Amino acid sequence: MSAEIGLGFLGLGTVGSAVVRTVSERTGFLERQIGRSFQVRRALIRDPNRKRDVPLDESQLTVNVDDVLNDETIEVVVELMGGVEPANTYIRRALESGKHVVTANKEVMATHGIELLELATAQGRDLYFEASVGGGIPVIGPFRQDLAANQIREVHAIINGTTNYILTEMASGGVDFEAALADAQRLGYAEPDPTNDIEGIDAAYKLVILASLAFNCAVSPEDVYREGITRISAADFRYAAELGYGIKLLAIAKRAPNGFEARVHPALIQRDVLLAQVDGVFNAVLLDGDLLGRALFIGRGAGPEPTSSAIVADLIDLGHNIRRAVHDRIPMSLDGDLCVLPMPEVRSRYYFRLWAKDQPGVLASIGTVCGEHAISIASVIQKEVDENAGRAELVFLTHEAQEAAVQGALSAIADLDVVASVASVIRVEDLAE
Amino acid sequence: MSAEIGLGFLGLGTVGSAVVRTVSERTGFLERQIGRSFQVRRALIRDPNRKRDVPLDESQLTVNVDDVLNDETIEVVVELMGGVEPANTYIRRALESGKHVVTANKEVMATHGIELLELATAQGRDLYFEASVGGGIPVIGPFRQDLAANQIREVHAIINGTTNYILTEMASGGVDFEAALADAQRLGYAEPDPTNDIEGIDAAYKLVILASLAFNCAVSPEDVYREGITRISAADFRYAAELGYGIKLLAIAKRAPNGFEARVHPALIQRDVLLAQVDGVFNAVLLDGDLLGRALFIGRGAGPEPTSSAIVADLIDLGHNIRRAVHDRIPMSLDGDLCVLPMPEVRSRYYFRLWAKDQPGVLASIGTVCGEHAISIASVIQKEVDENAGRAELVFLTHEAQEAAVQGALSAIADLDVVASVASVIRVEDLAE
Numbered sequence A, B: 001m002s003a004e005i006g007l008g009f010l011g012l013g014t015v016g017s018a019v020v021r022t023v024s025e026r027t028g029f030l031e032r033q034i035g036r037s038f039q040v041r042r043a044l045i046r047d048p049n050r051k052r053d054v055p056l057d058e059s060q061l062t063v064n065v066d067d068v069l070n071d072e073t074i075e076v077v078v079e080l081m082g083g084v085e086p087a088n089t090y091i092r093r094a095l096e097s098g099k100h101v102v103t104a105n106k107e108v109m110a111t112h113g114i115e116l117l118e119l120a121t122a123q124g125r126d127l128y129f130e131a132s133v134g135g136g137i138p139v140i141g142p143f144r145q146d147l148a149a150n151q152i153r154e155v156h157a158i159i160n161g162t163t164n165y166i167l168t169e170m171a172s173g174g175v176d177f178e179a180a181l182a183d184a185q186r187l188g189y190a191e192p193d194p195t196n197d198i199e200g201i202d203a204a205y206k207l208v209i210l211a212s213l214a215f216n217c218a219v220s221p222e223d224v225y226r227e228g229i230t231r232i233s234a235a236d237f238r239y240a241a242e243l244g245y246g247i248k249l250l251a252i253a254k255r256a257p258n259g260f261e262a263r264v265h266p267a268l269i270q271r272d273v274l275l276a277q278v279d280g281v282f283n284a285v286l287l288d289g290d291l292l293g294r295a296l297f298i299g300r301g302a303g304p305e306p307t308s309s310a311i312v313a314d315l316i317d318l319g320h321n322i323r324r325a326v327h328d329r330i331p332m333s334l335d336g337d338l339c340v341l342p343m344p345e346v347r348s349r350y351y352f353r354l355w356a357k358d359q360p361g362v363l364a365s366i367g368t369v370c371g372e373h374a375i376s377i378a379s380v381i382q383k384e385v386d387e388n389a390g391r392a393e394l395v396f397l398t399h400e401a402q403e404a405a406v407q408g409a410l411s412a413i414a415d416l417d418v419v420a421s422v423a424s425v426i427r428v429e430d431l432a433e
Helices: A014-025 A027-034 A087-096 A106-123 A140-146 A161-173 A177-186 A201-215 A234-242 A304-323 A362-372 A403-415 B014-025 B027-034 B087-096 B106-123 B140-146 B161-173 B177-186 B201-215 B234-242 B304-323 B362-372 B403-415
Strands: A004-010 A037-044 A076-079 A100-103 A152-158 A245-256 A259-270 A282-289 A293-300 A347-357 A377-386 A391-398 A419-429 B004-010 B037-044 B076-079 B100-103 B152-158 B245-256 B259-270 B282-289 B293-300 B347-357 B377-386 B391-398 B419-429
Touching (some): A004 A014, A140 A201, A140 B304, A304 B140, A347 A362, A347 A403, A362 A377, B004 B304, B014 B027, B100 B106, B100 B304, B106 B201, B201 B245, B234 B419, B347 B362, B362 B419
Antiparallel strands (some): B377 B391
16 A cells, blocks of 8 residues: 555646645645545646646646546546536546546536446445535535434525625625626626526536435436526515515425425525525525434535535545545435426415506405415515506515416416516525524 | 344433434334444333333343443444443443444543543444534534544534523523523423533533544643633623624634633624524534634534434444444544643633722723733723612723733722722624624
8 A cells, every 4th residue: 555645636727726735735634634645646637828826747737638547546536627528427437447536526416426426336436526515514424424314304505605695795785686796707706607606507506416415316407496596686685675584596405295396596585594694605504304403504615725625525534435445435325216396386485576557456456366376465565656657566475385376376467457567586485493 | 244233222311212213213214324224222221110202122121231231232332321420431341342332422522532532443443422512413523524624723612502592591581690591491401400501511521522623632621711601691681782792602612823722601792693693502613624714503402303313323324334344434633732721821802891980080990900901992881870879880892802911900990999890701702704
């Protein structure tokens, strides 16, 4: 056994560089924990001209993936490329050639996670992925180990820092979505093309991983209902606050009688619930287990240092396994008999805001439509009146109703003569104790 | 290898009974995870006449510890007796006779934890103790695994549910300590003899365990500075709220230049920091790691179900180890070169409240004493004036100062002719981002 565990990197951007620095700077610290240190052998890079702040020789950088995957001195491959391909193929090749893999890749884990974990088991190797969800917050570890005695009933998570930053700005600054997005882009919290974040795509990938772990079943990204934050306006934040709510982009997985719900969408949550107060780029996972009850984990969900906290923790755990010559210590156990509930069957409370003619009988008409769809209204507020256009803005909060019924009612309401437009519809998650 | 892992219990109170029910009711669930199920063989009880809601035959209960420790069909001993002795001796005997141990015993782990972990290593056995701190909240696991890449800088924890319940009642109800304690006793949240909780003894044991894990060093309960909540009054909550603070009993471990601080005492914390809003019987651990930054874990810190969530998680993890024939996978690694800073050297901000003569020059006298002790006052409020007695109540908030200087100043202030009494002194922890 060599005194060092050889590492190969696939991808050496800001996160990869932070990981390389961390394992280099903490040699003694890591040796005390696992009895051996890590040695970075080779790193696959895309752009040889990019300047990198890493303690590596130029000769250790390569643009040829075979230099990493065929290097027999590399025991562990750290995959930080992102995106499904070629990362998926490279992880597969690494496992097939007898290497362990640590990845931060949510897209790969959400789309090919179960088959890759099965491959790792078959190969007698380990595949770690703590950094794929929640950045540095321990999430995968707790689900697989610390919470393993529980039947998980619900997970409500804020797992996209970009959208949480934007929503926090909208809530505190009273600004509209476009202004908050521009601000986030200026500060580097949002990408030039922000689609993956603001449309909930990133959160949906992470939810797939969380839901698989919570319910021990195969979930695919297509199973997840997904709605982004682009249609929320400053007015919605004002009304929500007046009603005692905040607005967050939530990733929700919830056990239901014949399966489970898996959905990503903006939601009103009571302002005095701690999850509603997780602001800025922080992430949070609120879970409900049948033994534990509610537990909430909060921390930084992105950034090179928090992410390397998770990746190096995986490397240390792997180091313990290598030292003890054990692998695949906690195998995936799939229940297989659970499936995702179609969105129309989901039950929720709803907030909706619309513009109607400022005349008598409007509330009665809307109330009638709701009644016909078996939707009961919990409260109504009327605030803005646009005198020139003769329009009034109305906000409704419903009791729990079925998604299909609400969508039916909303389309009938939009067709009413007295209604100019349904400006927004946001689900309400009841998280009060 | 038997199809079942034999368990022996030491102690079968409410927690033990909940664990027995959990492993009995989840046979299939546990088998899917670890490939074997658990079988409870014998349980040591104290009172044979007590009625227990457990699926065990009378013949499985015993008042003789040898029936558990000498039973060769028992692979794992679950110790839930509490208290240092005889639990420590029994755990030692169990390890020596080749059994693994899962314990929820904070007293044993705080006083003999390191030697017991060393014994387990020497015996090739495992000793698990997740339930000893924070009930069901994953704490030990994250510290030993998920956060292992970090140098932990600080831990601020609310780890005693009884005192947190009492302080929450005092904050929301405006009641004094005695009334809130009586209420907690009536509801079963506080023991008839509440000393261990209200004097911070329970929290200090748990802090010893947290600090050992955070700083990889041996800490003894005597090293921990400890102050309970009995001297806090309704007035303190009123003034704290006015200044924007809440009051919590905190267990604090903080890295310092030549060692670390370890202290349990009430503290003012900014009301808009989430830790200040962890109310009732909930526990919380706020930590600061050099890679991760701040992370906060919140959940139920006591109760049979949350505690059995942690104990059964330990059993499952142990089950994985037994299945893979591995043990002592994550050994303790002690740094050894850190020691606890004496309390007089600790620096903090302070809140103090006193009654002084209602006459000119009082503030000047107090200000002079503070200045002589190098303590700078951040703000003063004067609220209550007792006209009959000619006394006024004054509240001071200081900038950071050394404990020794503050104690010196306070004793000099108490000696001033114009000062009737120093009514309370509470440290202030600055946790704003």
